[in-house]
Amino acid sequence: MPIPLRFVSAYLIESPEGWTLLDTGFDYPDGRAAWEAGASSLGLDLRDDVSRILVSHFHPDHLGAARxxxxxxxxxxxxxxxEIEHSRFVWEDDGEGATLAENLVLNGMPSDLAERAGSGMRTNLHLPEKMLPLRADEEIQLGGSAARVIHAPGHADYQYMLHDESRxxxxxADHVLLKITPNIGLWPESLPHPLARYLKSLSGMRGMNADLVLPGHGPVFHDLDGRIEELLSHHEERLEVMYRELEPGPKTPFEVSGAVFRETLTLYEHCFALAETLAHLDHLALxxxxxxxxxxxxxxxxA
Structure with missing residues (x-):
């Protein structure tokens, strides 16, 4: 991918009705070439054999190549x-870049950095023409079995996972990752209290029958409950770190972000670090x- 994270996991699932693609990556030349090569290695013709494209959430590393x-x-x-409506709001509203920049400045980011971020992070994603809605808790046929659609908020308000309980x-998706922690951010378009909703969703997954976890980034893994506990502990620790940053006196979210995320960051990473800081500060206020x-x-x- 053309961002520091580098890789997204997309899945090709065969069934009698045709192939299902799950998540699509960014739309750029190397991404298209990877799709063509991967499909060819399986004997799959992207033009004739694909019956359905599933997209877990609106972020461009998952939705970007869907069109x-x-x-x-x-x-x-x-x-x-x-999420269909949310995608249209974020990617088709010409004012969203300016709204993002204004929000970044409001939360302490220098204006020159914020303006570059606003113009760079809310453009150049063309949505598919035909998008059909899924419902949380419905079952869909997937690879010769049934999978339940599970709403998984936090990283994105209307993200979903697919759970094949029988297998x-x-x-x-990006709800539970093994090697990195999902970014839980508070953005201008976010629903209130994303970290609270994420922690509730994550806690509710304890005991889920999932011996094989296929995430949106990084390696597959098997110990779901163990990873859930690690993620819950991580956010408890991050909340404590941010609380300690506030004890000497008031700070902007950007100042807190700079103290917590000390490494050199790209512009893209600055925005995600600030959004994650905002989500944690919002949770402390909650x-x-x-x-x-x-x-x-x-x-x-x-307080």
């Missing part, structure tokens, strides 16, 4: 119904441990 793949195959793209398989103060710039202080 191109639909153009080749004619297959419909399926997302949660609310113990979970397509986890718990009554911090107070949000909005003047020309937003600051948070320990």
């Amino acid at each position: 191109w793949l639909q153009g080749l195959s004619g297959a419909p793209v399926h997302m949660l119904g609310d 113990g398989i979970l397509f986890a 718990e009554g441990r911090a107070e949000r103060i909005e003047n020309e710039r937003v600051t948070f202080q320990a």
